[in-house]
Amino acid sequence: MGQKLELFDVTIIGGGPAGLYAAFYSGMRDMKTKLIEAREELGGRTLMYPEKIVWDVGGMAPVRAAQLTKLMIQQAQTFDPTIVLGQQITGLERLVDGTMRITSATGEQHWSRTLILAIGHGALKLAKLNLPGAENYEKDNLHYNVTDVASFRGKRVLISGGGDSAVDWANELVGIASAVTLVHRRDRFSGMERNVRRMKASNVQVLTPYAIKNLYGNGNRLDAVSIAPLNADGEWTDETEQERLAVDAVLINHGLRGDLGPIVDWGLVRENWNFNADEKLATNLPGVFVAGDTANYGSKLYLIAGAFTDAALAVNSAKLYIEPDASIRAQVSSHNSKFDEKNRALEIVEERSRRDDLQEV
Ligand SMILES: Cc1cc2nc3c(=O)[nH]c(=O)nc-3n(C[C@H](O)[C@H](O)[C@H](O)COP(=O)(O)OP(=O)(O)OC[C@H]3O[C@@H](n4cnc5c(N)ncnc54)[C@H](O)[C@@H]3O)c2cc1C
Structure with a gap:
């Protein structure tokens, strides 16, 4: 079988808003996570309109897409997922124990227990x-x-x-x-x-x-x-x-055009560009989930906000696929002990800047 590869709990294909949020949320669920993006940079289609001002992301003041991209990338890195750039995933094989082996157009291989396809309209390439x-x-x-x-x-x-x-x-x-x-x-x-x-x-x-x-x-x-x-x-x-x-x-x-490539031959049920999913973002292939613009289900919202929700749902489904007894969702961040240390670090920074302000007065 060749080289021994590291096995990941979840591999997210695509580094746009859906993939980036999935990388963050899977960290909240203690999953060993890899994210693979075809381009040399993360951001997905938000890279196509860096100067545009985005108003419709909940809780965010109007923000240029370039700044939003930066913030999404920063959030995705919270739990240090493995991030691979410049590989378009093309092949999927299932080994006898159920592990999925995915391959890139340039021949690299990756092993994973579950997959989340967050591929938008396909690998973005120059038109x-x-x-x-x-x-x-x-x-x-x-x-x-x-x-x-x-x-x-x-x-x-x-x-x-x-x-x-x-x-x-x-x-x-x-x-x-x-x-x-x-x-x-x-x-x-x-x-x-x-x-x-x-x-x-x-x-x-x-x-x-x-x-x-x-x-x-x-x-x-x-x-x-x-x-x-x-x-x-x-x-x-x-x-x-x-x-x-x-x-x-x-x-x-x-501009950029999407290329789904050989993923269309994986046996996923789809309509045009989009792969059909149930309300838990599960596709017809066991262990393969979708999130973001690539997903097709009744109430799908083709917005960045919709991509975030899909990502959390897909991660929860991937977690339950591996660990059927796990809780159905992560504990909310404001009560989640995973953030204790990170919160303390932020509080120290806040305290320092309060003291600096007082000294200036
Ligand atoms: C001009 C424009 C303006 C927009 N304005 C807004 C707005 O104001 N508000 C809003 O909410 N939405 C807006 N949208 C829509 C928003 O950008 C999309 O809903 C969002 O980007 C979808 O995110 P995604 O992660 O699902 O897909 P994408 O952003 O398309 O990202 C998919 C990523 O997957 C990668 N990929 C694909 N196939 C592979 C593969 N086989 N292997 C590895 N990587 C792969 C691609 O290269 C890409 O980086 C706008 C879209 C456009 C085009």
Whole structure:
């Protein structure tokens, strides 16, 4: 069987709001916990809208998504779970004793007694330009990220996208490049309003609803693209006229897309993107639970608040799967002795800052 792996009580797949809260709550339930995230950073889809202000998380004053992400990550680490980044989980096998062996796309293996799938709409990956041969130009002047702003100096740049990244880069590059054109499939932008206004008032040529239709180059380096307006259905017709644009660099900012990958072949019952679960977040596979946007049940709330509730329910179900006699939920934190030491540490900090305040007066 190869190497001997550490066995975890629960392995949470996905490091968005649901996975992060599950990692915290499973610590409250004394479970040996591992969290695996496909990306190199935690946060899930909250990473897609860092500047947006979130109002609808209970008990929180309006908070930028970036700050909320930071707080969720901090909370997830309360009980020191093992956190693995950069692995997309693809395979599941059940050993004779019921242990689950899960494998990643890059071949790593993990053992666990239970699984919580908190995978949203799948592993988040950069949405690529879906045109023939596009990937060949990535070697040279078709970009998905800007790593060196200075390399755009004096160039004719075409940006495609309407979110924060596209708008921010248009604003940043307009003072550096010789010309910046931005095309977006919709008339409405999802980037911050203030930055959209700034872009529209600048020298950026903004074309909506437009998209890139064809690429022209020698197979390695692009020297022109054709762009064309979309009709009300977001499509092109045979009559659509294309406009050819000479370019030195093309920057694609189409956001992130979910990829469920081979998890769809695990035998889980699902509807489109979502896996069916009962009110305890149990799926049709024993020991496999779901939480967050990936879950499908009658009263499911597709919100961060809903992800938190799902996570606690899924963890409780995982605990009872391993220990049927355990209590059905963790004791509330305000009465839970697991926090005694952490509370004392916080009280010392509070006391110190009270004394400092008094000294200042
Ligand atoms: C633009 C925008 C604005 C929003 N605003 C709000 C708001 O104001 N309030 C609100 O409550 N909600 C808001 N939402 C919704 C909210 O972001 C989601 O409900 C929430 O992120 C769901 O959390 P999740 O953990 O279930 O999934 P996700 O956040 O999607 O996280 C899933 C994670 O799992 C990882 N993953 C997937 N598959 C695998 C795999 N096979 N292996 C390893 N890792 C994997 C993914 O990479 C991802 O990091 C907004 C969403 C968007 C897109």
